Amino acid sequence: MSTAINNLNNKVVTTESAWVRYLLTGLALLLIAILLIVPLLSVFYEALHQGWGLYKDALIESDALSAIQLTLIVAAISLPLNLVFGVAAAWAIAKFDFKGKSILVTLIDLPFAVSPVVAGLIYVLLFGAHGWWGAWLMDNDIKIIFAVPGIVLATVFVTFPFVARELIPLMEAQGSDEEQAALVLGASGWQTFWHVTLPNIKWGLLYGVILANARAMGEFGAVSVISGHIRGMTNTIPLHVEILYNEYNFVAAFACASILALLALLTLALKSYVEWRTEQQAIEDRKHAIEAV
Amino acid sequence: MKFKQSSVLPGFNLALGYSLLYLSLIVLLPLTALFAKTMGLDWATFWAIVTEPRVVATYKVTFGASLIAALINLFVGMLIAWVLVRYPFPGKRFIDALVDLPFALPTAVAGIALATLYAPNGLMGEPLDKLGIKVAFTPLGIVLALTFITLPFVVRTVQPVLEDMERELEEAASSLGATRWQIFSKVILPTIFPALLTGFTLAFARAIGEFGSVIFIAGNMPFKSEITPLMIISKLEQYDYMGATAIAVVMLLVSFGLLLLINGLQWWMAKRLGRRK
Numbered sequence: 001m002s003t004a005i006n007n008l009n010n011k012v013v014t015t016e017s018a019w020v021r022y023l024l025t026g027l028a029l030l031l032i033a034i035l036l037i038v039p040l041l042s043v044f045y046e047a048l049h050q051g052w053g054l055y056k057d058a059l060i061e062s063d064a065l066s067a068i069q070l071t072l073i074v075a076a077i078s079l080p081l082n083l084v085f086g087v088a089a090a091w092a093i094a095k096f097d098f099k100g101k102s103i104l105v106t107l108i109d110l111p112f113a114v115s116p117v118v119a120g121l122i123y124v125l126l127f128g129a130h131g132w133w134g135a136w137l138m139d140n141d142i143k144i145i146f147a148v149p150g151i152v153l154a155t156v157f158v159t160f161p162f163v164a165r166e167l168i169p170l171m172e173a174q175g176s177d178e179e180q181a182a183l184v185l186g187a188s189g190w191q192t193f194w195h196v197t198l199p200n201i202k203w204g205l206l207y208g209v210i211l212a213n214a215r216a217m218g219e220f221g222a223v224s225v226i227s228g229h230i231r232g233m234t235n236t237i238p239l240h241v242e243i244l245y246n247e248y249n250f251v252a253a254f255a256c257a258s259i260l261a262l263l264a265l266l267t268l269a270l271k272s273y274v275e276w277r278t279e280q281q282a283i284e285d286r287k288h289a290i291e292a293v
Numbered sequence: 294m295k296f297k298q299s300s301v302l303p304g305f306n307l308a309l310g311y312s313l314l315y316l317s318l319i320v321l322l323p324l325t326a327l328f329a330k331t332m333g334l335d336w337a338t339f340w341a342i343v344t345e346p347r348v349v350a351t352y353k354v355t356f357g358a359s360l361i362a363a364l365i366n367l368f369v370g371m372l373i374a375w376v377l378v379r380y381p382f383p384g385k386r387f388i389d390a391l392v393d394l395p396f397a398l399p400t401a402v403a404g405i406a407l408a409t410l411y412a413p414n415g416l417m418g419e420p421l422d423k424l425g426i427k428v429a430f431t432p433l434g435i436v437l438a439l440t441f442i443t444l445p446f447v448v449r450t451v452q453p454v455l456e457d458m459e460r461e462l463e464e465a466a467s468s469l470g471a472t473r474w475q476i477f478s479k480v481i482l483p484t485i486f487p488a489l490l491t492g493f494t495l496a497f498a499r500a501i502g503e504f505g506s507v508i509f510i511a512g513n514m515p516f517k518s519e520i521t522p523l524m525i526i527s528k529l530e531q532y533d534y535m536g537a538t539a540i541a542v543v544m545l546l547v548s549f550g551l552l553l554l555i556n557g558l559q560w561w562m563a564k565r566l567g568r569r570k
Contacts, residue, residue, distance in 0.1 A: 096302070211397075
C-alpha cells in the first residue's frame with residue numbers, strides 16, 4: 001500500500017529527471033555489487049572452484065567438526081543468558097520510571113562501543129595467569145582463559161546489548177495498559193508476563209536473538225584474544241578459518257568460511273521475514289483499532 | 294523525588310536487581326579491572342607506553358583509515374538510502390536486505406574474502422595492480438575493509454528519516470520557485486543532516502575498534518599498516534600485559550567519548566524530529 005501512496009506523490013516537482021534517477025540507481029547498485037555482492041560470491045567461488053570433493057573433505061575433517069561443535073555450544077550458552085537479561089532489563093526500563101534510567105540504557109550499549117580486542121583483554125586481565133583471580137583459579141584447577149568458559153564470556157560480552165536494545169523501545173511503545181488490565185482481572189505477575197507481555201514482544205525478541213546469534217557464531221576479535229587457538233579444543237569456526245588461511249590452505253579456509261557466509265544469508269532472510277511480520281502485525285493492530293472506534 | 298514512581302506492575306525489584314547484577318558481572322567489573330590494572334603504572338610509564346613511536350603510528354593508521362572509510366560511507370550510504378527510498382527498481386527488497394550483510398557476515402570471513410579479491414593476483418587486485426594501485430597489504434586495504442564493515446550505518450540511520458519526510462515540504466519549495474538542487478540542499482539535506490552525522494559517528498566508532506576484517510588485508514607492517522587493536526594483541530603475545538592494558542585504556546577512553554557523542558547526537562536528532570511534528 002505504501003508504494004501506491006509513494007507513486008501518487010511522485011509528481012514531477014518532487015522527483016528528478018529520468019536520467020538522474022537512472023544514473024543514481026545505477027551507481028548505487030554498482031557500489032552494492034562491488035562492495036557487497038562480489039566479496040560474498042567470492043567466498044563460495046574460492047570454496048568450490050576445486051570441486052566438491054575438497055570442499056566436503058575440509059568440512060568433515062575432525063578439527064573443522066570440533067570447531068563447528070564448539071561454535072554451536074558457545075552460542076547455545078551465551079544466547080539464553082543474554083535473552084533472560086534482555087527481557088529483565090527491558091521489563092524494568094520500559095515498564096517503570098526510576099532514577100538513573102538513561103544511565104542504565106547507556107551502560108547496556110557499552111559493549112557495542114568497546115573494541116572486540118579490548119573485550120577479550122578484560123577477561124584475560126581478570127582470569128589470566130597474571131590476572132586478579134589467576135592464582136586462585138590455578139590453585140583450584142579451574143580453567144577459564146584458553147578454555148571454553150572464557151570463549152563463552154567473551155561472546156556474552158560482545159552480544160550483550162542485542163536483545164535488550166531491541167525490546168526496550170518496543171516495550172516502551174506498547175506501554176503497560178494490557179498488563180494492568182490483566183492484573184486487575186486477577187492474573188498473577190508471571191501469568192501476565194507469559195500470556196500478555198511475551199506474545200506482544202515475541203517478534204522483537206526473535207529479531208534480537210537472530211542478530212545476537214549471527215554475532216555470537218561469527219565473533220573473531222574477542223574470542224581470538226581469549227581462546228589460545230588450540231586446534232580441535234578451543235577453536236571456533238572463525239578462528240579455524242584464520243588458521244587455515246594463514247597456512248595457505250585457502251580451499252579449506254573458504255570452505256569453513258562458506259558455512260559462516262550461509263549463516264549470514266540465513267540471518268538476513270530471517271531478519272527480513274521478522275521485519276515483514278512486524279509490519280503486518282502493525283497493520284493488523286491499526287485495523288483493529290479503527291474497527292474498535 | 295522518590296527513586297521509583299509507583300506502579301501496579303510487579304517484578305520491578307527482581308528485574309532491575311538481576312539486570313544490574315548481570316551488567317556488573319559481565320561488563321562493569323571486567324572494565325574496572327582494566328582501569329585498576331593501569332593504576333599499577335605511574336603516569337610517566339603509562340605515557341611512555343602509549344606515545345611510543347610504533348604505537349603512535351598505529352593511531353594514525355587506525356584513525357586515518359576509519360575517518361576516510363566513514364567519509365566514503367557518508368556519501369555511499371546517503372546515495373544507497375536515497376535510491377532505496379525514492380526510486381523504484383526490480384529486486385529492491387532483496388537489495389534492501391543485503392545492505393545489512395556486513396553486520397551479519399563474520400568479520401574474519403569478510404577479511405579473507407577481501408584479502409583474496411584484492412591481492413595482486415586476485416579478481417579485483419590484478420586489474421588495479423596493472424593501473425599501479427596496490428590495495429592488499431597497504432593502508433588502502435584497511436580503508437577498503439573498514440568501508441565494507443561500516444557500510445550499513447549511514448544507510449540505516451538516514452533511510453527512516455527520508456521515509457518519514459513529508460513530500461509537501463518539497464512541493465511547497467517547488468511552487469515557490471526552487472530548483473530541484475535547491476530543494477535538495479536547502480530542504481532535504483538539513484532534514485537528514487542529524488541522521489547523516491549520527492551514521493557517520495557510528496561508522497567511525499565501529500571502524501576504530503575493528504579487528505577481524507582488517508588484519509588479513511592490512512599486511513600488518515610496523516609503522517605502515519598496523520592498527521591499534523593489533524598492537525594490543527602483539528603486546529599480549531609478548532606477555533607485555535601492562536603495555537596491552539595501557540593501549541586498551543586509550544582505546545576505551547576514545548570509545549567512551551564517541552559513545553557519549555552518539556548519545557548526544559541521537560538526543561539532538563529526536564528533539565529536532567520531534568519538534569517538526
